Amino acid sequence: QKEVEQDPGPLSVPEGAIVSLNCTYSNSAFQYFMWYRQYSRKGPELLMYTYSSGNKEDGRFTAQVDKSSKYISLFIRDSQPSDSATYLCLFSGGYNKLIFGAGTRLAVHP
Amino acid sequence: NAGVTQTPKFQVLKTGQSMTLQCAQDMNHNSMYWYRQDPGMGLRLIYYSASEGTTDKGEVPNGYNVSRLNKREFSLRLESAAPSQTSVYFCASSGGNEQFFGPGTRLTVL
Numbered sequence: 001q002k003e004v005e006q007d008p009g010p011l012s013v014p015e016g017a018i019v020s021l022n023c024t025y026s027n028s029a030f031q032y033f034m035w036y037r038q039y040s041r042k043g044p045e046l047l048m049y050t051y052s053s054g055n056k057e058d059g060r061f062t063a064q065v066d067k068s069s070k071y072i073s074l075f076i077r078d079s080q081p082s083d084s085a086t087y088l089c090l091f092s093g094g095y096n097k098l099i100f101g102a103g104t105r106l107a108v109h110p
Numbered sequence: 111n112a113g114v115t116q117t118p119k120f121q122v123l124k125t126g127q128s129m130t131l132q133c134a135q136d137m138n139h140n141s142m143y144w145y146r147q148d149p150g151m152g153l154r155l156i157y158y159s160a161s162e163g164t165t166d167k168g169e170v171p172n173g174y175n176v177s178r179l180n181k182r183e184f185s186l187r188l189e190s191a192a193p194s195q196t197s198v199y200f201c202a203s204s205g206g207n208e209q210f211f212g213p214g215t216r217l218t219v220l
Contacts, residue, residue: 008150032207043114043200043211044153051207088152092207096166098143100152 003027006089006101015110019076023089023101026070030099032092033065035074037085038103044088048074079108111136114212116201122218123191131186131215133201141204142184143168144176146197147214153200159184191219 006023013019021035032051036044048063050056050072056063064073076083089101117132135142140161145153155168159178173195175187184203188195196219202209 006152034208036211041214043213046208046210049208090209096155096158096168098155098158098168098209100145100154102150102152 001026004089004091004099004101007104008102010105010107012107012109013079015079015081015108017079017108019079019083019106019108021074021076021087021089021104021106023072023091024070025072025091025099027091027093027097027099028070029093029097030091033063033072034090034092035061035063035072036088036090037083038088039085047087079106081108081110084108113137114201114203114210116199116212116215118215119213120216122220123188124220125192127191128187128189129191129217130188131199131201131217132183133185133212134183135201135203135210136182137203137205137210138181139203139205139210140181142178143202143204143209144174144184144186145200145202146170146195147200148197156186156199191217193219195219 035048038044053067060077062075086103088103114135143158144156157176159165162181199215201212
């Protein structure tokens with residue numbers, strides 16, 4: 001079993017839709033959970049960072065962590081064409097325990 | 111602030127050639143990282159430096175060496191490039207648990 005699983009997509013939605021992106025993990029040592037957005041041919045940029053179970057909201061983005069189920073989600077409300085990118089989850093358990101998901105490609109069409 | 115910068119942006123090597131990828135950050139972060147990104151595999155940690163003067167192996171260190179030249183700079187060296195090292199290389203820095211990425215170097219080994 002992989003330590004981190006992320007559906008690669010692609011996910012195609014109409015503008016204005018609510019998008020749900022998910023990652024599961026198996027290692028209880030992970031303490032910090034991050035979501036990155038990566039546009040084509042660019043470096044990843046940090047969107048959300050959490051370390052506790054529950055929800056964290058930032059504008060149109062909500063990060064959800066369920067440590068008991070080992071599951072994290074990123075919700076995007078009122079999705080825009082500019083949200084079209086690859087979304088990566090990152091799990092951190094320390095300096096040498098940094099595992100990325102493979103990324104989910106999202107396309108939001110007008 | 112430039113954030114994290116990487117040079118070069120693109121490079122083509124022949125098998126057996128050597129080269130050094132450069133990375134610098136101006137955020138006064140203690141920790142720096144090198145990742146490679148391959149299609150369908152997300153980002154994988156090659157080496158990291160928790161602080162100036164220290165370096166450690168990540169998930170995929172074989173074929174690479176690193177130098178933490180000072181607090182700002184962290185270089186990645188390929189001594190004898192192989193086609194399997196064709197990838198996009200990202201440098202990142204961190205002052206806590208969040209990581210900030212550079213724009214990447216696209217390396218092709220023929």
